[in-house]
Amino acid sequence: MIRTKISDTTHHITGSVRLASIGAVAAALVAISTTASFAQASARAEPAAASALVVPATKLLAIGSFTAKATPDVWQPILPSEVRETVRLYLAGKIDQWFVKQDQSGVVFIMNLTDPKQAHDLLDKLPLGQAGLMEFQLIPLGPLSPLRALLSESTR
Amino acid sequence: MSSQATNPRVHAEIPPTLAAVVGPTTKILAIGSVTAKGTPEAIVPVLPFEVRATVRNHLAGKIEQWFFQTEGYGVVFIMNATSTAEAHELLEKLPLGVAGMMDFELIALGTMAPLAMLIGEPPRA
Numbered sequence: 001m002i003r004t005k006i007s008d009t010t011h012h013i014t015g016s017v018r019l020a021s022i023g024a025v026a027a028a029l030v031a032i033s034t035t036a037s038f039a040q041a042s043a044r045a046e047p048a049a050a051s052a053l054v055v056p057a058t059k060l061l062a063i064g065s066f067t068a069k070a071t072p073d074v075w076q077p078i079l080p081s082e083v084r085e086t087v088r089l090y091l092a093g094k095i096d097q098w099f100v101k102q103d104q105s106g107v108v109f110i111m112n113l114t115d116p117k118q119a120h121d122l123l124d125k126l127p128l129g130q131a132g133l134m135e136f137q138l139i140p141l142g143p144l145s146p147l148r149a150l151l152s153e154s155t156r
Numbered sequence: 157m158s159s160q161a162t163n164p165r166v167h168a169e170i171p172p173t174l175a176a177v178v179g180p181t182t183k184i185l186a187i188g189s190v191t192a193k194g195t196p197e198a199i200v201p202v203l204p205f206e207v208r209a210t211v212r213n214h215l216a217g218k219i220e221q222w223f224f225q226t227e228g229y230g231v232v233f234i235m236n237a238t239s240t241a242e243a244h245e246l247l248e249k250l251p252l253g254v255a256g257m258m259d260f261e262l263i264a265l266g267t268m269a270p271l272a273m274l275i276g277e278p279p280r281a
Contacts, residue, residue, distance in 0.1 A: 083271060084274075102263075142223065146203060146206070
């Protein structure tokens with residue numbers, strides 16, 4: 001429901017909702033790291049890993065969807081310039097990977113950016129974005145932090 | 157989620173005229189979110205098994221890329237599967253999936269077909 005509308009505003013709302021749950025999750029991971037700390041306590045003293053789940057954002061997942069007014073007769077004339085501008089973003093190192101959604105609703109990019117605002121600025125300037133025909137939802141991505149669980153257990 | 161579930165991000169009725177700009181399905185984007193059942197107390201004991209099963213799927217070439225959502229508790233996978241059903245079958249067997257504590261939204265991905273326009277093969281109208 002939260003994800004169905006895609007805009008800057010929605011990104012922030014989504015972030016807030018997710019932040020509401022991250023507290024609980026951080027608690028869960030603290031619990032894990034605490035267990036691990038007990039297991040290792042006699043071996044070596046490590047600072048309490050209160051940041052057990054925290055990883056830096058390294059990429060952005062950008063999910064582009066046609067808006068309601070994007071009928072094929074409207075976007076088809078724009079597509080050639082959209083393709084060229086997208087390739088330019090790739091050549092500038094901003095788009096790392098690109099895909100088309102097979103349900104024909106838009107595209108998926110993995111971007112070499114970590115700031116959603118910067119990504120929005122770039123993506124909204126694409127021809128389909130300028131015409132209000134495509135909107136992007138942005139999800140910051142980082143390393144798969146639960147892999148830390150393997151490090152803790154390997155010391156047992 | 158059902159592999160047949162509609163994509164909630166589809167805003168518009170897109171007629172099949174786009175068929176020409178869609179290539180084969182090569183990857184599945186899987187966006188995993190914790191369900192209401194996935195309370196911290198419930199997840200903690202399962203997580204080590206979840207991680208191991210995920211690594212096995214990676215080593216088997218099924219999960220090609222994996223990420224953590226840094227603004228929420230969830231994961232994003234890019235999977236080497238050619239249908240959402242195939243990906244769903246793998247993901248529902250993960251421990252958190254079996255326990256009903258994680259749901260995946262699956263989006264079938266294909267090659268950037270519109271690039272064909274740059275090599276003189278514009279999509280049919």
